[in-house]
Amino acid sequence: MLRTTGRRFKSAHPCPKLRDVEPAVAPPAAAPSARGGRGVHRFANPGRFLRFSGQVLPWLAAGGIVLTVVGLFWGAFVAPPDWQQGQAARIMYVHVPAAWLALSGYFALAAASAAALVWRHPLADLAAAEIGPVGACFAALCLVTGSLWGKPMWGAWWVWDARLTSMLVLFFLYLGQIALIRAFDEPARGYRAGAILALIGIVDLPIIHFSVVWWNTLHQGNSLGLFSAPTIYISMLWPLLVTALGYSLGFAAIVLARLRAAVLERRIAALLTARAMGAERRPARGGTEAAGLGAG
Amino acid sequence: MNVYPFIVASYAAGILVPAALAIAAWARLRRASLRLAAVDPRAKGNIIRRKRGQA
Numbered sequence: 186m187l188r189t190t191g192r193r194f195k196s197a198h199p200c201p202k203l204r205d206v207e208p209a210v211a212p213p214a215a216a217p218s219a220r221g222g223r224g225v226h227r228f229a230n231p232g233r234f235l236r237f238s239g240q241v242l243p244w245l246a247a248g249g250i251v252l253t254v255v256g257l258f259w260g261a262f263v264a265p266p267d268w269q270q271g272q273a274a275r276i277m278y279v280h281v282p283a284a285w286l287a288l289s290g291y292f293a294l295a296a297a298s299a300a301a302l303v304w305r306h307p308l309a310d311l312a313a314a315e316i317g318p319v320g321a322c323f324a325a326l327c328l329v330t331g332s333l334w335g336k337p338m339w340g341a342w343w344v345w346d347a348r349l350t351s352m353l354v355l356f357f358l359y360l361g362q363i364a365l366i367r368a369f370d371e372p373a374r375g376y377r378a379g380a381i382l383a384l385i386g387i388v389d390l391p392i393i394h395f396s397v398v399w400w401n402t403l404h405q406g407n408s409l410g411l412f413s414a415p416t417i418y419i420s421m422l423w424p425l426l427v428t429a430l431g432y433s434l435g436f437a438a439i440v441l442a443r444l445r446a447a448v449l450e451r452r453i454a455a456l457l458t459a460r461a462m463g464a465e466r467r468p469a470r471g472g473t474e475a476a477g478l479g480a481g
Numbered sequence: 482m483n484v485y486p487f488i489v490a491s492y493a494a495g496i497l498v499p500a501a502l503a504i505a506a507w508a509r510l511r512r513a514s515l516r517l518a519a520v521d522p523r524a525k526g527n528i529i530r531r532k533r534g535q536a
Binding site for chain 2: 246253257261271272273275276278279280283319322323325326329330333334336337432435436438439442443445446449450452453456457460
């Protein structure tokens with residue numbers, strides 16, 4: 186459908202009358218195409234994502250399992266005890282990677298939500314929906330192991346410290362996003378509400394990170410920074426980094442597997458819907474046409 | 482205070498939580514793959530071809 190307007194659209198139509206008209210729906214400037222595309226847009230195509238994730242998933246899972254087992258064994262039996270905290274510092278090898286994954290998982294969740302709101306691609310919606318529960322589990326793991334660390338060190342399971350409280354808020358943000366997605370009858374509205382909450386909640390990430398700097402907290406300060414030398418001894422740093430890398434690969438593998446499953450479930454639903462609609466139409470057409478299955 | 486129960490509990494949680502997530506994700510993916518193969522014959526054909534090492 187074409188319409189003529191004052192603002193002309195240059196086209197290469199063979200007919201001179203139709204060459205300088207504007208299409209009613211302007212072509213999107215950076216729409217992800219099935220064949221082409223750049224950057225993350227390439228994986229916005231479900232078929233391409235399934236092929237890519239199928240190749241990457243076994244390597245991520247294997248790397249995650251091996252590095253996590255090695256890192257946890259190293260931290261539990263090989264690394265030296267802390268001169269101040271003693272053996273209780275070994276809890277750090279679980280607690281700190283879980284906290285990092287909870288934070289970076291939320292950042293990934295917010296990025297997927299932003300992509301879903303801007304480009305409205307269903308794969309970004311699905312990614313946000315699948316990252317949420319995994320990130321919530323890692324946030325819960327961080328809180329539980331922190332509590333298990335706090336009892337012998339501070340004498341209390343929980344204190345309303347700025348770091349602990351902001352981490353608890355992050356856990357509730359995860360829960361809120363999960364609940365909002367499932368709160369609407371129409372899935373698109375749920376995804377949109379969850380994405381907005383995820384984007385609002387991203388302000389909690391710098392608060393968590395800088396809470397030990399901004400306020401006088403019971404929680405110890407940061408031992409590692411991107412732009413500063415680590416204040417942790419090297420024989421304790423290595424198992425921490427290995428466990429963190431193993432957890433990160435495992436986190437990515439779990440999210441990819443869940444996302445693959447979600448894409449396949451959506452495809453199954455589309456096929457069953459198409460089959461049911463075809464079965465409904467058949468009597469009207471004399472029952473001669475076979476029900477068409479949706480393309481995969 | 483003996484800290485070893487706290488350490489054991491932390492490591493148990495640190496192994497069990499990711500393991501439970503991984504097993505649940507793997508089971509869900511397998512269930513979806515099998516269901517798709519049952520619903521769509523072409524997907525079933527793809528899975529069989531993949532098992533035989535064909536393109």
